[in-house]
Amino acid sequence: MGTAHPGNAPVVAGVDGSERALAAVRWAALTAAHEHAPLELVHAAGYPDLYVGAATPPSQALQQRLRERGEESLSAAERLAEESAGVRARTRLEADSPVPLLLRASEAARMVVLGTSGRGGFVGLLLGSTTVALATHAHCPVVAVHGDPPETGPVVVGVDGSGLSERATRHAFEQASLRGAELVAVHTWSDADTDVVFSAARMQFEWEPMEDAERRVLAERLAGWQAEFPDVVVRKVVARDRPRHQLLEWSERARLLVVGSRGRGGFRGLLLGSTSQALIHHASCPVMVVRPEHGYPDGGGG
Template identity: 55%
Template sequence: MSVSPTGNPPVLVAVDGSEPALAATRWAVEEAVRLHAPLMILSAYGLDDVSFAMRVYPPMEWLEAKKEAAEHMVRDAAAVAAEMAPGLPVHTRVSPLGSVSVLRELSCHVRMLVLGEPGGAVSGLIVGSTSIPVLAGADCPVVIVRGRDRGRPQEGPVVVGVDGSPNSEAAIAQGFAEASARNAPLVAVHTWHDGDTEVLFSQSRARFDWEPLHETEQRVLAERLAGWREQYPDVAVERVVLQDKPRHRLLEWSEKARLIVVGSRGRGGFTGLLLGSTSQALAHHADCTVMVVRHRAA
């Protein structure tokens, strides 16, 4: 796959002809303009769960009809992009692969992947088992345009969930970048609870075991943000530390945020689970757009 002549990776939006996919297209156009990046519009008409062991394959007439429909979808989305941003470079692609396969493949080459809310962009992609490998396995941030953002109000802060895990560090970096690009304040939300043994007995806390736990969490969050605040001095930062489960507080913040950024799997993840409960809850229930960021190991 090629990128733009300037080397700026495109923003990729997946479409299926639905209203949520159209909302995702509008969001992706605005983001591409903001980032001075090209836009790629994709529709995939293959099946991810077809195996070579199957005795019956989809008939060619069915595949041709699906391909024709996919081509129509990307043309419609491209027309929306041209109307919104006439000078924006737009590339379209129709893939015979299954949606999960092609999106994971292209995620290595794009700046971000934009999807509609559940039931939208690439039908069935967010609801059900196919959401897990895409949201957790993509090599770029995955954006789910949902909630009131389908009407595209651009108000409120960018909110990032911070728990101290490697995924959290990647989310912090992305959160600062998104807040800076939008000239928006950043709210860093850090929660803790008594049953979280990794919080209570971590090395960063053991050196200060005389502190009340809430003060310790305030200090730890400030340390996590310090380097990024130096890198993004234009971003006003509010720190929020609360004793609660992260999904509860982040869902509350989604009612007034313009974007929530979280890691794909947090501190409580287990080996073999690809997508954390917090990111799943936000992808399905948040009242604003959600960006899921996967940590890339060195």
């Protein structure tokens, strides 16, 4: 069972010729095949950011070399998509910088897929700044692919009770259903979460009841989705821990990790939640960051 995407929206993958980007293309192609969706490969042939602010623009010869390199990268990615998933991709090369190009592409995409590091362009800037920028501002989920992604293991979702977590849970159920995978729903709490409600003395005696209460919260959050996706086997994990610790550990055995761009404890002004940023950079499997459907009420990012 899947979510309706008007006009069968494409899976979009950023291409820059690096090995990490090709790994992302392969994951995107397999996902497009699972979802019976089109695959679009995009490359930004605009001059690198190192030229921004320079006294003179790059020469025509350099611009031509960048365009030729982009065409070569797209051709290689196109072949990989067909070989790995039997998907015939459409390609798109534009004389623009990566972030503006991908933000525009995200308006009509079901997801945007990127490698997490590479030699330049989409994935090489400031340890994933392009990925973070997309996860902060894109109009659809953004997937950060790390290395050669696994094709086995569960889909893991972080559940914290927020509205954005609810959207992430829906995407996680959908992905688990499409892939025939188990879904692991991870819910955590810590001393920092509970000090404001319970005194230290009271907490000493009430950890077990508190854990029971947290389990009830998780079960309630999942009940409706389990009814909608009866084919998905769900494992519920409740832990007294920080979200990033639990989710990073689960990423070592997962095929996909799904989180909201900002969780319950986030501050309105932050561009991207600290947990989401940590997972983008350090998780051992692909990470899907889910954005709010209509942005944040205060206009801030995730």
